[in-house]
Amino acid sequence: MNQDQNQLSTVFHVTHWKAGSQWLHRILRDIAPSRIVDPQLFERQFLDTPLVTGAVYPTVYVTKEQFYSVNLPANYRKFVVIRDLRDTLVSAYFSIRYSHAIIHKSLAEWRQRLESISLEDGLLMLMEEWLPLSANIQRSWVDSGETFIRYEDLLHGDTEILQDVLIRQCDIGVSQDTVEKIILKNRFENLTNGRKPGDEDRMAHERKGISGDWQNYFTPLVTDEFNRLFGRLLVETGYQLAEPGIR
Incomplete structure (x- = not known):
């Protein structure tokens, strides 16, 4: 040097x-x-x-x-x-399921599981198994x-x-x-060769490029479970908590 x-x-x-x-x-x-x-x-x-x-x-x-x-x-x-963390979770779902290179066996296992369950169940699964690492850093x-x-x-x-x-x-x-x-x-x-933020390509790493996308995918069940696990942290980081039982 x-x-x-x-x-x-x-x-x-x-x-x-x-x-x-x-x-x-x-x-x-x-x-x-x-x-x-x-x-x-x-x-x-x-x-x-x-x-x-x-x-x-x-x-x-x-x-x-x-x-x-x-x-x-x-x-x-x-x-x-x-x-x-809600957008973090949604982004992780699409990345792990579709676009992320398989760089570790855990990614391969998660992808296989996500392909066999619903989007709601996939979000709940990643919320429990994947999201806590990011939440701990926050x-x-x-x-x-x-x-x-x-x-x-x-x-x-x-x-x-x-x-x-x-x-x-x-x-x-x-x-x-x-x-x-x-x-x-x-x-x-x-x-993205001119793709506008919000125009989704699920197979691309630059999938959508917007904030608040979680509202398009969170069900009442996912919302309630997220609020239970991470609601306090969400508020402490300056984000608005969603009402229980709704998107």
Whole structure:
């Protein structure tokens, strides 16, 4: 590593699954391609490997406790992104069932099960078995009182928020004009050959690109079970709880 990189901030994008992590991964890779440390299964690149000073770590899926358990570089910066857990669940359902590469046996098992049950049962199953990991990440950062960014706010203010986060807060070492051009390049329409946000392609990783999509899929049973398990966390992260027994 050259001397200049040793003087740069080490940047961590902390998040949970299905919270726009691959969108932000592409943005960070375009901004600092030579500094990216590729994500690995089970966060081995962060938890099990010495950290690289001056590098950029996208999609670090860890709790606050896990984050501070490692030997962090002296000049590190981080930003935390979360998403409405209901949209997180719906996005996971379609990703696991249709579009996600099978990178671990658990994904293959979930896909096989989802193909044999109804959408409602599939959401209930993933709510019990898959969603708690993302909820635990959210809860740890919310309980800590540290600041976080909501995915929904990024959808409507990506340039303003990310320029502030990446340039002012994280000191990523790239000009404002460059960051803006890269953000615009990676917007939903540009990544999907002109498909508008809300136009669904279930087989694509960029499936729909909107917030609030959970309302199209949650049944009263799913709503009630979600409220029971995650309703308090939903409110604590600034989202509005749905009325019991309705979508």
